[in-house]
Amino acid sequence: MQRIKTALSCMFVVPCLFLATALPLRAQEQAGSQPASSTASPPLNYEFFKAKVEPVFLNKRPGHARCVTCHTVNHAPLHLVPLSPGSTTWNEEQSRQNFQLVQRVVVPGSLESPLLTHPLAVAAGGDQAHGGGKHFESKDNPEWLTLKAWVFGATQ
Numbered sequence: 001m002q003r004i005k006t007a008l009s010c011m012f013v014v015p016c017l018f019l020a021t022a023l024p025l026r027a028q029e030q031a032g033s034q035p036a037s038s039t040a041s042p043p044l045n046y047e048f049f050k051a052k053v054e055p056v057f058l059n060k061r062p063g064h065a066r067c068v069t070c071h072t073v074n075h076a077p078l079h080l081v082p083l084s085p086g087s088t089t090w091n092e093e094q095s096r097q098n099f100q101l102v103q104r105v106v107v108p109g110s111l112e113s114p115l116l117t118h119p120l121a122v123a124a125g126g127d128q129a130h131g132g133g134k135h136f137e138s139k140d141n142p143e144w145l146t147l148k149a150w151v152f153g154a155t156q
């Protein structure tokens, strides 16, 4: 009797396991094959990110620590790859990783993206608080505009 039970449960468990692993893969493939066509917002551009957004993370603003200083070591949703010893910027591989990591705090095409609301002054429409301070006083700040342009799909 025990044997039959084991055999039966295998018959059910094995296909279930198969489905459990196969389904997420299918979803990923589909997402990969049509990144933007199903939504209205344009895809985030890697070249723009590397050329213009990463420098914002590295830049020192008066009265504030640099984004990179905190966000390579803390456990906030925004996580950046630590700079290699002696490096002042990220290499290609690290930049590609950053590009993926930063997407946790970005909703493409949305002003509600935490990347935009968190470092922006409350009075200018930012959210209530940021452990790292409000780096941008207004929505006219050129660096904030750079972040916004990227979130909205800018390519150059």
Ligand code: HEC
Pocket: 056, 057, 064, 065, 066, 067, 068, 069, 070, 071, 074, 076, 077, 078, 105, 114, 115, 116, 118, 119, 129, 130, 131, 132, 133, 135
């Ligand atoms: C002094 C350290 C420090 C600096 C500098 C700093 N941050 Fe932060 N940041 C934090 C901490 C701590 C948190 C988590 C607590 C919170 O949400 O405030 C955080 C959270 C965030 C989040 C995640 C919000 C969420 O919950 O989704 C974003 C996005 C962010 N920071 C962006 C930035 C940007 C962009 C810069 C540079 C312009 C920056 N931070 C500079 C400390 C810092």
